[in-house]
Amino acid sequence: LITVDGECLGGIVQAQGGERRIVWAGSTILSAGGGCQLFRESTNPAVATGDGISAAYRAGATVRDLEFVQFHPTVLYLAGASRKLISEAVRGEGGRLLLPDGTPFMERFDERGNLAPRDIVARAIDHEMKRLGAEYVLLDISHKPAPFIKEHFPTIYARCRELGYDMAMEPIPVVPAAHYTCGGVITDLNGQTDLPGLYAIGEVACTGMHGANRMASNSLLECLVFGVAASEHITATLDDTLAPLALPPWDESRVRDSDEEVVVSHNWDELRRCMWNYVGIVRTDKRLQRAWRRVDLLQQEIQEYYSHFTVSNDLLELRNLAQVAALIIRSAQLRKESRGLHFTLDYPEADTRKPPTDTILTPEQSQDIDLAM
Structure with missing residues (x-):
């Protein structure tokens, strides 16, 4: 996503063939689905790699309740x-x-x-x-x-x-198998995120409709209702959108083609096994700590690879999966109870001493969280 002065103004689009285009947009809608390909066992199509959640978070949008992953x-x-x-x-x-x-x-x-x-x-x-x-x-x-x-x-x-x-x-x-990502990018009733110019519809979003445990088929209705709401809101505010900006073309002059593409597939497999074993259906504090250490190392390797080699679709999806993995682990560590789809052996009951609360992460907050606790 492209942001200027805290506003989303479009994105960089990469086609299957590898060519990239910079697309200006006064309003941008994310409808990229969830991230359940993050787990070794998944019902989701291969493209469900958390791209929308990851892109929105990196651009500055707030995410909520990502610890709630539904397993069919x-x-x-x-x-x-x-x-x-x-x-x-x-x-x-x-x-x-x-x-x-x-x-x-x-x-x-x-x-x-x-x-x-x-x-x-x-x-x-x-x-x-x-x-x-x-x-x-x-x-x-x-x-x-x-x-x-x-x-x-x-x-x-x-x-x-x-x-x-x-x-x-x-x-x-x-x-x-992992089936549905209940959390996602926070939106209001118009499908609008807290990043101006950016909307999120469907599984990529967290509208509040699903809470801690989605009921079957509600997600389809959510897509229809919020799709209409977002389109109506965008249409009503077209006059307020900024004029297109002159943006430089994509620059690949400082990267080269990789001679070890196998690194991407190996990291992909390691990440999915790690999340399945440690952040799956039943969690513990120790499992989450182990997962965080592994995902942190993987993110460092992926970022180094991303910085030096030509960007491929597989690399983009791996980078996004690793980002969503880190967000799920952060969210799970912060919830000291079992509720809905988040079950931990260390806190097997819901915390009834206080009203239920959401787990909210912003890019600024996350830098201050000690995940080795």
């Missing part, structure tokens, strides 16, 4: 394949979660059993996988008639068949 409890597990979401409706229609040996386990974690909320189910699966050293648990709806399954879940059934599983005949292997 059941995605199809197949080593080496992308993760396919298995709808919670499968459990709603009688699907049962089982250990690899076929033993039911949800009743030990919640009286609602397999119908417990997704954050409780995700934590239960995570606990059992870690306890047993298992790669996955099983989801079984094969006790239902095959026509019932094919009628109610035609897409899921077909997807499983493509990957070699018949859910009408056998249990399918599932794991939890």
Whole structure:
């Protein structure tokens, strides 16, 4: 993003081919989605790398509640394949979660059993996988008639068949996966951030609609409502926007092509594993400290690489992922309780001594936070 005197005036756009353009804009809308590709297991598309959150934060916008990351409890597990979401409706229609040996386990974690909320189910699966050293648990709806399954879940059934599983005949292997970033860039009811000229719509934003735990499908309605609100606000204030500025072209004269692109892929893999292991479904102070030390080192390496070599799409996404990782860790360390999607073994209950509060980070504040506490 381009900022002049504390106002957003557009951005630098990089196309898939690598060419870059400076685009002036009186109003800029971020609709870049969340950052759940930050975790090793994710339901998100490959482009969900936190680009909007990271760009807005670097430009000076405030972010809120990034510790609240929603993990979907059941995605199809197949080593080496992308993760396919298995709808919670499968459990709603009688699907049962089982250990690899076929033993039911949800009743030990919640009286609602397999119908417990997704954050409780995700934590239960995570606990059992870690306890047993298992790669996955099983989801079984094969006790239902095959026509019932094919009628109610035609897409899921077909997807499983493509990957070699018949859910009408056998249990399918599932794991939890990062699904939705509830926090993001703070906006008002017009979708406007606290950086003049910048708007944020959808998962990149934190409008207050989701709180500490998003309800399914509310995110789609949020996009529609705030998309309309932002467009109306921009239209009503067009006369107040600044005239285009004369900006210099992008200068690549002081960088060179990298001869070690493998560094980017290695750092990407290390970052995602670190976040999955230490900042995932269940957290502790010690895990967060470990994650911070690793992410801090990765950010230093990434910044050095960014400063000396030609910028690629993969490098940009890695840089943005690392920035969002640091923000999630900061936010999680500051919340000394378990609430909503943030669960820590060191503070397993909500802090009822005071009203619930948001975790708010600005670029200026973050420099003063001691993360080694």
